Amino acid sequence: MTARIGVVTFPGSLDDRDTQRAIRVAGAEPVALWHKDKDLKQVDAVVLCGGFSYGDYLRAGAIARFSPVMEPLLEQAKAGLPVLGICNGFQILTEAHLLPGTMLRNNHLHFICRDQKLRVENAGTAWTTDYAPGQEIHIPLKNNDGQYVADAYTLDKLEAEGRVAFRYVVRGEAADGCGNPNGSQRDIAGVSNEAGNVVGLMPHPEHAVEPLIGTGRTDGLPFFTSILKKLVNA
Amino acid sequence: MARVVVDVMLKPEILDPQGQAVQRALPRLGFDGISDVRQGKRFELEVDGPVDEAALARIHDLAESFLANTVIEDFTIRVEEVAEAAK
Numbered sequence: 584m585t586a587r588i589g590v591v592t593f594p595g596s597l598d599d600r601d602t603q604r605a606i607r608v609a610g611a612e613p614v615a616l617w618h619k620d621k622d623l624k625q626v627d628a629v630v631l632c633g634g635f636s637y638g639d640y641l642r643a644g645a646i647a648r649f650s651p652v653m654e655p656l657l658e659q660a661k662a663g664l665p666v667l668g669i670c671n672g673f674q675i676l677t678e679a680h681l682l683p684g685t686m687l688r689n690n691h692l693h694f695i696c697r698d699q700k701l702r703v704e705n706a707g708t709a710w711t712t713d714y715a716p717g718q719e720i721h722i723p724l725k726n727n728d729g730q731y732v733a734d735a736y737t738l739d740k741l742e743a744e745g746r747v748a749f750r751y752v753v754r755g756e757a758a759d760g761c762g763n764p765n766g767s768q769r770d771i772a773g774v775s776n777e778a779g780n781v782v783g784l785m786p787h788p789e790h791a792v793e794p795l796i797g798t799g800r801t802d803g804l805p806f807f808t809s810i811l812k813k814l815v816n817a
Numbered sequence: 818m819a820r821v822v823v824d825v826m827l828k829p830e831i832l833d834p835q836g837q838a839v840q841r842a843l844p845r846l847g848f849d850g851i852s853d854v855r856q857g858k859r860f861e862l863e864v865d866g867p868v869d870e871a872a873l874a875r876i877h878d879l880a881e882s883f884l885a886n887t888v889i890e891d892f893t894i895r896v897e898e899v900a901e902a903a904k
Contacts, residue, residue: 641883641884642886645883645886649883677888678886684888685886685888685889687831687832687834687889688834688835689834690832690834691834692834692835692838730834732831732888732889733888734888766832766834
């Protein structure tokens with residue numbers, strides 16, 4: 584039996600089907616979860632996918648954080664259930680205080696959509712073991728509220744504990760996906776919790792798992808093979 | 818019935834790109850002498866029953882956990898008199 588990975592659909596989620604597909608391409612079984620579900624259908628891990636949950640009307644992710652499915656998710660994530668939040672999913676995880684900091688409107692006020700170069704800073708989380716530390720990858724980025732902010736104490740703590748999982752690569756020209764795309768503090772693109780089972784990031788690995796689509800590369804696939812390997816070996 | 822107003826503002830040390838965009842437009846519109854603009858949110862809550870201490874405490878919890886993100890935002894709460902004629 585292979586690993587079962589849940590993908591939550593909120594009203595306004597956009598990337599649930601792509602995320603399910605990425606999980607299937609990696610060799611695991613995607614399980615559709617609905618925002619009103621009161622249990623997690625005994626999945627081995629959960630992905631909160633991208634989109635604009637509940638229209639992001641209050642703040643990005645703020646309303647989704649209080650939907651019924653988040654109750655068992657919060658409880659089990661604290662007990663070690665692997666959870667990946669991508670873009671809006673990352674915003675939901677910060678609103679739920681599973682991950683520190685929060686997201687502001689992009690500093691230039693534009694929606695941004697491009698292939699983004701990232702550096703893997705921590706290849707030790709549940710979702711990143713199939714990367715090499717320091718590896719640079721290209722995956723798509725698309726968001727409106729992607730500026731990661733936290734107070735200096737929190738940022739220093741994250742750095743000291745190796746919990747900055749991904750950083751935007753800032754050398755070179757913006758045209759090749761280099762540069763900080765949204766003003767995020769310390770070029771942070773993704774962070775993890777203390778235990779490394781909860782990871783959030785702004786760019787979208789699920790759109791780069793097959794050579795025919797996205798960046799034309801499969802740099803996002805190791806997210807899903809990492810978790811699969813962890814669950815199968817567990 | 819009473820109205821409680823919750824104002825949510827970004828903390829002073831947090832960059833407000835929306836406010837800055839508004840401020841940059843001001844000279845174009847002929848408004849001089851405005852050196853800074855910060856943009857916030859105002860929530861008007863119509864409350865059934867008396868706005869006593871207990872009700873205000875509940876609204877404080879609501880503002881702290883939901884209406885504002887206290888990582889980046891401050892909030893204030895005040896009770897607004899609703900005119901007799903409007904009742």
